[in-house]
Amino acid sequence: MSNNKHWQSFGELNNSEAYQKAAKDEFQEELPFVSDNNTFLEAKAPRRDFLKYLGFSTAAAAIAASCEIPVKKAIPFANKPEDIVPGVANYYATTYVQDGDAVSIVAKVRDGRPIKVEGNDLSPITKGGTSARVQASVLDLYDNARLRFPTIDGKEVTLEIADKAVSQVISGLGGTPAVILTSTVNSPTTLEIINQFIAKYPGSRHIQYDAVSYSGILLANEATYGKRAIPSYRFDAAKVIISIGADFLGTWLSPIEFSKQYSKGKKLNEKSPAMSKHIHFESIPSLTGSNADDRFLHAPSETGVVVAALLNAVNGQAVNGVSDPKLKEGIEKSAKELLANKGASLVVCGSNDVNVQILVNAINEVLLSGGKTIDWAVTANYKQGVDADFARLVDDMNAGSVGALLIHGANPVYTWFEADKFKSGLKKVRTSISFNVRLDETTQLCKYVIPDNHFLESWGDTEPKSGYYSLIQPTIYPLFKTRQWQDNLLKWSGAETTYLGYVKNYWVTKLGGETAWDKALQDGIINPSSEATLTGATFNATAVSAALSTVNSAKKGEGTELVLYQKIAIGAGQGTTNPWLQEMPDPITKATWDNYLVMSPFMAKTLLGIDLRDPGQSDSYEVHPDKKVVRITVNGKSPISLPVLIIPGTHSKTVGIALGYGRSKETGRTADGVGKNVYPFAWMNGGTISFSVPDVALKLTDDTYKVALTQTHASYDTPQGKRTEVMKELTLTQFKKDPSEVRDEREEELKPWGGLENFEKQGTIYPYFDKPGIHWGMSVDLNTCTGCGACVVACNAENNISVVGKSEVARFHEMHWMRIDRYYSGDLDNPKVVFQPLMCQHCDNAPCENVCPVAATNHSSEGLNQMTYNRCIGTRYCANNCPYKVRRFNWADYTGADSFPDNQDQTIVGHLDDVVHVMNEDLSRMVLNPDVTVRSRGVIEKCSFCVQRLQEGKLKAKKASRPLKTGANDEWDLKVACQQACPTDAIVFGNINDSKSAIVKNRVDNHFREFYSIEQVHTLPNVSYLAKVRNTYDEDAKAEG
């Protein structure tokens, strides 16, 4: 066991005063009754007020309760459809579509409303995995800011009038071309329809534009392989993975697919321990970098140099041009690993520079990756936009040579770095038509707006990878007067058929019959009849030497450099309008509801004067949500001011800002006023957009700005003050040497109470209660958990968890039942990171249960720590007594569930953010799960192990008169929401009493790595963890801590 001290916050690193206090108290703010003064009577709300409240609430409760019971109606269908039974959910296979991303999903439809999406297990690409964004997409369906009807010049019109008007202007273009501008389209039928439209109006063309494009890779592949395409990457086949700035577990290309593959190499077989090796080079900490076995830092402008040096190294030459010795060592080590695993290694790079990507291709060619870890037989169609094509369009528009612009999915006014140029061009376009779903920045400037349906209301097909199709079918009738944009194109190109007819006809013909089409719809996917064998492609090396010299001669960055990155939840801006995604803490920074400047501790010391090694200074930085604001100036662009977050693992001369924020207020109340837009800082670097800016000026201002960070919320620690009891980590070398190290350490911890063997009985004065039938348990593998947050959002959706808004998060009031604790260890400038998902541990000897004065929380005979909202009187003793700090209190009426509507605006609980009200609107509330109670103010809530799913699963088994299946032979009656959402299968859940269940198998197979968080306090948790094993070079870790 490496004794490296793990720390969650800077306060913990320094063991500061604020940290000690935070670890001690459950609630980190003072009680509202006693705030200013210490004496109760002199407080803001003294005894008399207390009595007033008491009297009022008693009287009010009596009056409210004695009112007449309202008459409720029960209205059945007029004609009940045969396959719909009210109260029983139906599941429809469909596809999540967002720009080029396509993920096969299954939508749960309850009483006509889609309320939850799950991954489609049948998909060979994502294999049932999802991401936070996929999980949150169902809320977008019920977004109040969606456009509800077609408009011309902002005035509502009917679809017929819009059709007539648009047909007229398009046919009257008189030869000037119409351009269809979309984000990447990978639907075969849509592409056909676009071609039909183009054929009808000669001179027209289709331009694909991706906000964050992969032009560099596309063009590099064209230059070296003769194909403007992206191959399939096979992380599962790679024993060595080198990533230079590619956040492939978070935001790069197809993160769900890659997470699934990556986790295969990280699953540890205790009998023959072996793991893939992942080395990451980057400038600011990403999710992927945090998961890497070893991580090296470089300045953004050095990306090319690093790649070139790696190419040289794998070619057996010396590494030169890299000044940083650590970095140089990293490159050399990487080259050694790669060469030792030729044909089983993969190098990927996140750069959008063609020359850099040519060099990456050259490296992979040396490593014989083609046909092994890179598959050219199946190409990935997620991103096809090429920046130069769009730049040319903007020029054409400005030259007045574009007659009509039809926009779908693209929002260049917001995402294009020269937005003003696009805007002026748009004014010269005679007819502008937008099919976008909301009044985004571009749509606001379009004359005709005919909003598209949400994907859950649509028909369609997608081809995320060549030969692999995923079908889209509607799960609800369109909520508004919207129409699929393909229908518009069909209509305007004079076709008789609707898009549904078109898709159906296309696939019935292709599949050879209606039955096959029905089957395909039911499955949601169509696969090639036989899986293509992995193939490489012929490499044309002519471009390499030129690329090498261009890269090597590129200007080195001077001064501070800026990286514009994507957050896992927000992406290129798609997530800004979604409250669940906004409130999901970023895995790395733990911040919600904002973008900010990410800065290294080193730079913070010089620029801000904050020395994180100093307990006082780190406390004053960390405890207050107010962060110092810095003004960023990029050559020739208007400067912006953003608050600073100090994030270890950031390159010392680099700062980072997330894209996707600073939307206009018309995009919706959720996105309004959140963060700043930094797309204008991007620039055109030799034909492709670059999101790293070589030279920026930073100036500290006197302002501060509140950032709602959850970093220091709910910190918990052991009386011994050693993190090793909370979270265990060791290296692969250590594990191979002594597999029972974790067990030995547990033995040591439990020694005073009889050791592992007798601990259960000797460690307590309480008797043990039998679990005669089922005993639920969960296991979380810290090795495969990437910290992506899909589980957090899945939990939100499944359990009706309230969104509380930024101001409440800043007051420690976030309601997430599940949090992902991020621990650092080692070097402050480039620490190792471990993620530990933490939810209610369902302790069999739970400290919360003993202290509840009304028995609102108690234990079930199945091992569940039950929470009964209706019985809870809100003393919060339980939360105070919970060693894991997983209980959440409804400080305000976040759900509008109270009998008294005014409770939402009481000044004593503080003013609630607008987003809380957004989530309480009738439309948004359609997403609520009817099987889970909506909690009202004043009660505690926490993870229930998705008890509604457990009950449903048990009922299913009972009806079939057979024992419950929780993973024996991979048959499942139930999965909990976080388990089902996880793209890496890190979470296993089931019945511990069933020796064949997946959970028992998991615990037995990983006998050595299994541990319980702070086990020695004898809470007997039902959640076990598997220790993190890192395949790192870091052998001296032991010396530290």
Next chain:
Amino acid sequence: MSNSCHTFVAIWDIFPHLHNSIVNMIHSRSIMGKLTIIIAFGFLVLFSNNSFSQDGKALFTQNCASCHQVNKKLVGPALAGVEDRWPDKTKLHSWIKNNQAFLKTGDPYANNLYNEYNKSAMNIFTNLPDKDIDAILAYIKSVPPPTAGNPVAGGGNGSTAAAADSDNTLLFGVLTLVLAIVAFILLQVNANLKKLADDKEGVPSMEPVPVWRNKLYIMFGTLVLFTIGGYYTVMGAIDLGRSQNYEPSQPIFYSHKVHAGVNQISCLYCHGGAQESKHANIPSVNVCMNCHMAINEYKGDPLYTAEGVEVNGTNEIKKLYKYAAFEEGKPWDASKAKPIEWVRVHNLPDHVYFNHSQHIMVGKVQCQTCHGEITKMDEVKQFAELSMGWCINCHRESKVQFADNGFYSIYEKYHQDIKNGTMDSVTVENIGGTECQKCHY
């Protein structure tokens, strides 16, 4: 088991006065009346449960009763004497199994019958085994032809039992009162005698305190008042939000008695959701119209509302036609139908999860256990208290299908205990049925 539940209800029902606070919704009756009814129901439930054991009747109710009756023409013909009418038993069997296929053979009797009933197609029962059909036919044979004035079962017994019960209560009450008065008089006598004795012995005595100023009596009185008042306040508070006996008037006077009682339509024919869903579901208009396309008038016994106003059944069917947008003699376009806004009788609070299919399919609980003798109700009223105590009590006493349901094979300990004889049966409580998160989540 069901009987004990009723007893429980009866005990709670002795104090029903606070129902009056929501008097708008409840037709309150005297304690005696209620008790009579409840106890009578208890007996009836037991009685009717027993009679369900006959196979043919069950099969008939399940498969045929929605369209046929033995002695009365419904959607389909009356089935009495059906075997005599058909020339050949094999033909009858194939007709029952798949009437559409049989029609195609051109059989004249079948075709005549089909035309006679407006070509309304009979359901297809391909999966019904021959022996089941025989059982049904045997049942049809066994039903006696109708005679006038069938006596109602169970009435006499129930009321005597109830009368005896309530007499006792009254008796105890009177006794208590008499004893209290006697005690009071004796205390007074005692006090007077003591005063006399004291006077005689020359012990100086205090000025006599009148009864209404005697602190002991005042304290005692206050205590009694406080106890009684407190009791009724608490009982009243417990009763807030409950609505036992709620019997709202509905948009259509739909009589369960006529449908489920007289015509013996299976509950699940209309409330099929009870088998698969948490909701039993109220049938949609098209389910009503399955039968009422043909049945357009009511000819049964006169119907009365709870207030005693006579209802014209045929008019109520006309109301249905209005919702269904159906005009007699014309083909029905189901897409024009409007849903009927029924008033919901059984309302559970939002924080309670109740699943019908769990109780019906897994627990094998009869509908009547919670809904009362629905086959005797013209207008449905809330039979059970639907309080948590009522739920929990049943969970404590009901036995699960422990041996029959394969799910419970995982409870190895209990199986062992039953084998050893340390346990004789497994109740819902034993498998966690009284824990919070079985119903609240």
